[in-house]
Amino acid sequence: MIITISLFAGLADRIGTSSLKFSCKDTEMNAGRLKRLLAEAYPDASSLIAVSFVAVNQEYALDYQPISEQDEVALIPPVSGGEPMSEDKRAHESADGLFVITEDELSVEAVTAKVITANHGATLTFTGTTREMTGEQRTVHLEYEAYVPMALSKLRQIGAEIGEQWPGTLCAISHRIGRVDIAEASVVIAVSSPHRAGCYEASRYAIERLKQIVPIWKKESWEDGAEWKGHGLGPWDPSAPGILT
Structure with a gap:
């Protein structure tokens, strides 16, 4: 399973990207397990991942909410960030x-x-x-x-x-x-x-x-x-x- 995850602010800084393609062996996934796997994969960011919220299709997700490869997934830390808008869409x-x-x-x-x-x-x-x-x-x-x-x-x-x-x-x-x-x-x-x-x-x-x-x-x-x-x-x-x- 490959899940594309949008990252923000300090979390994006620590992991080194604002868009992460996260690959795992699981065939089923939920929000809580995704956070645990990310914390294991990126130990330097684990403390921030622990207090972050998973958003699925632009709604905050509880730990048990399932996630598929087709979902829009974001990991939102207590302090957020993002990419600037383009000049033609300010x-x-x-x-x-x-x-x-x-x-x-x-x-x-x-x-x-x-x-x-x-x-x-x-x-x-x-x-x-x-x-x-x-x-x-x-x-x-x-x-x-x-x-x-x-x-x-x-x-x-x-x-x-x-x-x-x-x-x-x-x-x-x-x-x-x-x-x-x-x-x-x-x-x-x-x-x-x-x-x-x-x-x-x-x-x-x-x-x-x-x-x-x-x-x-x-x-x-x-x-x-x-x-x-x-x-x-x-x-x-x-x-x-x-x-x-």
């Missing part, structure tokens, strides 16, 4: 245009305009920007990368969860990848709702859920080095259910 978006991943600068006004409607009395926009100082450490810039197709799928999932929990509420999210300089926006989340209470709640839910399940992370660069960073929200668990389940 942005990806959902069919309805509400969810976007792009290398281009973000427009707060453009994202907000997507959710403003005549029947909604409240609109909120959250903008996440690059902070220069964290304590005494100075950040030079950030680099965001993503497993793009799965990231878009998870952004759409967040929108669906919000629509179910707060009926009638609209959500649009745009997230940058690539280099994001100091004070530039990396994410814009716009939410509109008939009433302000639901709008506040849905906006907070969107950013917290994004940090929990969407495979987009950052590399923080300083004057004297760089490091892949996690979300800083405690244990990262993209398989965790939302408030709806």
